[in-house]
Amino acid sequence: MNEHETKADETLDPADWNELRALGHRMIDDMIDFLARLRERPVWRSVPEEVKQKLREPLPEEPQGLDRAYLDFIENVLPYPTGNLHPRFWGWVKGSGTVEGMLAEMLAAGMNCNVSGFDDAATLVERQAIDWLKQLLDYPIEASGLFVSGASMANLIGLAVARNTKTSRDMNARERSDLLGKMVVYGSQEMHASIDKAMELLGLGRSSLRRIAVNERFEIDVSALRSAIVEDRRRGLSPIAVVGNAGTVNTGAIDDLDALASLCEDEMLWLHVDGAFGVWAKLSTTDRERVSGLSRADSLAFDLHKWLFVPYEAGCCLVQKPDRHREAFAFTAEYLPPVRRGPSAGGVPFAEFGPQLSRGFRALKVWMTLKAFGRGRLARMIDQNLGQARYLCERIDADPRLEMMAPLSLNVVCFRFVDAALSAGELDRLNTALLFELQEDGVAVLSQTRLRGRVSLRAAITNHRSRREDFDHLLSQIVKRGPVIAARRNQEIRFE
Numbered sequence: 001m002n003e004h005e006t007k008a009d010e011t012l013d014p015a016d017w018n019e020l021r022a023l024g025h026r027m028i029d030d031m032i033d034f035l036a037r038l039r040e041r042p043v044w045r046s047v048p049e050e051v052k053q054k055l056r057e058p059l060p061e062e063p064q065g066l067d068r069a070y071l072d073f074i075e076n077v078l079p080y081p082t083g084n085l086h087p088r089f090w091g092w093v094k095g096s097g098t099v100e101g102m103l104a105e106m107l108a109a110g111m112n113c114n115v116s117g118f119d120d121a122a123t124l125v126e127r128q129a130i131d132w133l134k135q136l137l138d139y140p141i142e143a144s145g146l147f148v149s150g151a152s153m154a155n156l157i158g159l160a161v162a163r164n165t166k167t168s169r170d171m172n173a174r175e176r177s178d179l180l181g182k183m184v185v186y187g188s189q190e191m192h193a194s195i196d197k198a199m200e201l202l203g204l205g206r207s208s209l210r211r212i213a214v215n216e217r218f219e220i221d222v223s224a225l226r227s228a229i230v231e232d233r234r235r236g237l238s239p240i241a242v243v244g245n246a247g248t249v250n251t252g253a254i255d256d257l258d259a260l261a262s263l264c265e266d267e268m269l270w271l272h273v274d275g276a277f278g279v280w281a282k283l284s285t286t287d288r289e290r291v292s293g294l295s296r297a298d299s300l301a302f303d304l305h306k307w308l309f310v311p312y313e314a315g316c317c318l319v320q321k322p323d324r325h326r327e328a329f330a331f332t333a334e335y336l337p338p339v340r341r342g343p344s345a346g347g348v349p350f351a352e353f354g355p356q357l358s359r360g361f362r363a364l365k366v367w368m369t370l371k372a373f374g375r376g377r378l379a380r381m382i383d384q385n386l387g388q389a390r391y392l393c394e395r396i397d398a399d400p401r402l403e404m405m406a407p408l409s410l411n412v413v414c415f416r417f418v419d420a421a422l423s424a425g426e427l428d429r430l431n432t433a434l435l436f437e438l439q440e441d442g443v444a445v446l447s448q449t450r451l452r453g454r455v456s457l458r459a460a461i462t463n464h465r466s467r468r469e470d471f472d473h474l475l476s477q478i479v480k481r482g483p484v485i486a487a488r489r490n491q492e493i494r495f496e
Contacts, residue, residue, distance in 0.1 A: 023066060028103075034078065035085065035099055038465065042442020044083035051076050083445050087465035088474065091439075091447040093249060093277050093306050093412075096463045100372045101311040104365035115147075115359045117349035119342070126363035127348050132370050133316060137282050137302075138295050144322035146353045147314065147362040151276035152194035154301030154317035155243075157328075157354055159185065159198045161299055161319055162241040162270035164328040184232050186210045187243035188220035190250055192274055195243055217407050218253035218451075220245070222263060229267055241270040246291050246302075247278020250449050252412030252460070254278055257293025264298075273297040277306040277462060278410055283379040284386055287410065299325075307385070307411075307462040308378065310369050314362050317354075326352050385411050385461045392459065392471045401479050405456035414449070414456040417482035426486075428455040433485050434478060444474045 014020040047055075054076050084094035113122035130145035148154050163183065167176055183204055187195060189211045199209045210232070212225045229239045244260045245253060257273060264271040273279075279294060279302040281287040294300060298321070304314035319325035330352045339345050351357045370378075389411045396402040396415050405414040416431045431448070432455055438444050446457050459474075 020066070023070065027070065028106075030074065030078075031102065032099060035102075038086050041086065043086040043088050043445050044439055045080065045442055046440070047080045051080065084463075085465075086445075087463060087467065088444040088470045089463060090459040090461055090466070091445040093460040093462060095303075095305045095307065095309055095312070096465055097305075097311040098309050098369065098464070101309070101365045101369055104368040105311055107368075108361035108364040111361060111364075113361045115361055115363065116351035116357055117346040118344055119346045122361050122363065123346050123348050123350065125361075125367050126350060129363045129367040129370065130316065130318075133366075134318065136375060137279055137300070137318075139300060139318050140295065140320055142322070143318050143320050144325040144353055145316060145318045146350060147316055147359075147366070148354060148356075149313040150305065150315035151192075151274060151301045151303045152197065152315075153354075154303075154315045155192070155194050155272070155274055156198040156201060157317040158272040158299030158301050158319065159195075159241060159243075160202055161321075161325050161328045162272060163202055163204065165270060165321075165324050166238070166240045179238065180204060182236065182238040184208050184210060184237050184239045185241045185243065186212060186225055186228060186239065187274075188212050188214050188218075188245060188248075188255060190214055190218050190220075190245060190248040190253060191243055192245075192249055192276065195274070214253070217409060218248060218251045220255045220260070222256060222259045225260075226263060226267075229269075239267065239269055241272055244271060244273045244293075244297065245278070246273050246275035246294065247281070247410055247412075249276070249460075250412070250451065250458075251406040251414055252278065252408075252410035254281075254290050254409060257291065258296065259293075261293050261296035270298045271296065272299045273301070275300060275302040277303060277460075280307040280382050281386075281410060283375065283382045285379070285383055287386060290410070304366050304369075307382065308366075308369065309381065309464050310365050314366055329354055381464045385463070385466070388466060388468060388471060389413055389459075389461050391468055392461075392475075395471065395475055399475070399479065401482065402475070405451050405454065411461045413459045413461070414451060415459075416455065416457050417478055419482070419486045422486060424454065430482065430485050431455045431457055434481055437481055437485070438474075438477060443477050444470075446474075 083089045085096055111122065113120060115122045115126055117123060126147060131141065134141055134143060146157065148157065166183065167179055180203055185199065185204065185208060191211065196206050196209060199206050210228050212228060213221045215221055232239055242260055242264055244255045244257050246257065247254060261271055273294060275294065279291060281291050282294065300318045302316055304310040304316065305312045350359060389408060392413050393404065393408045396404055401417060403416055403418045405416055417434055418427065422430060435446055435448050435457055438446065446459050449456055449458050
């Protein structure tokens with residue numbers, strides 16, 4: 001009797017489905033309890049050293065079982081998140097997620113679809129969700145679209161299509177290389193760092209990226225942009241694209257998108273808009289006209305996991321010319337022939353619109369979010385955050401101990417604690433120390449930036465759980481702690 005006749009085949013499915021069902025129900029209950037009690041927790045706390053040691057344990061050689069793995073998760077992972085779920089988390093620009101999105105992620109993982117273009121429901125869900133997003137943003141319905149990990153990848157895709165649109169498939173390698181070496185892309189000094197990365201990955205190099213001066217509201221100076229284009233053409237270079245900002249990460253500034261679109265039409269340039277979070281002002285009853293030029297962008301990058309409250313990761317790139325989009329990423333292979341029948345005869349070959357062949361079912365959490373809440377409720381959350389930003393600014397303006405560091409553009413509030421007795425450098429160190437105290441004590445999480453050389457505290461309000469009393473609590477803690485930190489300036493205690 002040979003080995004194949006004596007040894008039974010194994011599977012990773014459970015031996016007892018009812019035991020697994022009970023543990024699965026417990027997991028859902030525990031996570032819902034965790035989310036329901038967020039306000040009882042500190043916003044953030046550092047991972048203790050003993051937990052870090054446990055999370056450095058060697059690879060298990062033998063099964064430990066799902067019960068043990070889940071216990072380790074409850075004890076060593078769940079208590080130490082980034083904190084962006086919490087109502088007083090306003091650092092960087094991070095989304096707060098929803099219970100509905102969490103459950104959608106579980107359903108998507110259960111289906112385990114590779115959404116690359118098969119004849120399956122997942123492909124149709126992605127197509128429908130992208131169509132809905134185009135409707136929400138008033139973007140041309142005939143445009144192509146793709147779900148990606150986030151706006152960084154969406155920016156890369158948009159600029160890749162721009163680059164390839166300006167080259168010909170008939171070029172030989174030498175001609176193409178010469179042209180790539182002359183290509184120039186433009187954007188404001190406030191552009192996101194992902195644009196620099198995209199330039200490197202696309203072979204254009206950071207030296208081919210022009211950062212144009214901004215005005216007092218941190219928006220691109222369109223006149224300076226036009227002059228830069230003229231000068232580069234005079235030098236024999238080839239301008240190809242402009243990156244417009246719909247909500248900069250530093251201050252939330254929105255470039256004049258209509259002016260940029262008109263300039264690009266005049267100069268025959270590609271307009272790519274980085275709208276990571278700011279595009280969702282389009283849902284607002286008060287600020288939607290700020291982003292009226294979105295529909296004129298040749299390509300548009302944005303996130304769903306920031307200000308549309310979908311769990312990470314969920315970004316999207318839309319492109320006005322589907323043929324150009326597909327040409328930039330289409331491929332052929334013997335193992336992927338075009339067919340008209342069978343499971344691989346899908347109607348939307350998403351893998352040919354981006355760099356990934358293996359693609360998760362990101363679309364389901366977007367689709368379920370839009371179905372669960374609808375345009376109306378999501379729009380009310382956007383308006384609520386915008387109103388909270390205005391409220392925070394009013395409170396800051398009314399207190400002489402606080403100072404605005406940039407005009408409010410959207411939902412990002414930049415400010416600092418001030419003390420007339422301190423030098424500029426001491427104020428920078430004080431506000432840095434204040435930031436860390438608030439974070440490390442679990443009071444609130446802000447982030448910081450430098451605006452015109454000075455340290456600024458920065459609250460990016462994309463949190464559907466925040467209430468006005470949360471902002472009152474933040475400011476009361478700042479004006480309470482600021483003088484205590486300032487008093488240290490004559491002691492041998494460093495601010496940092």
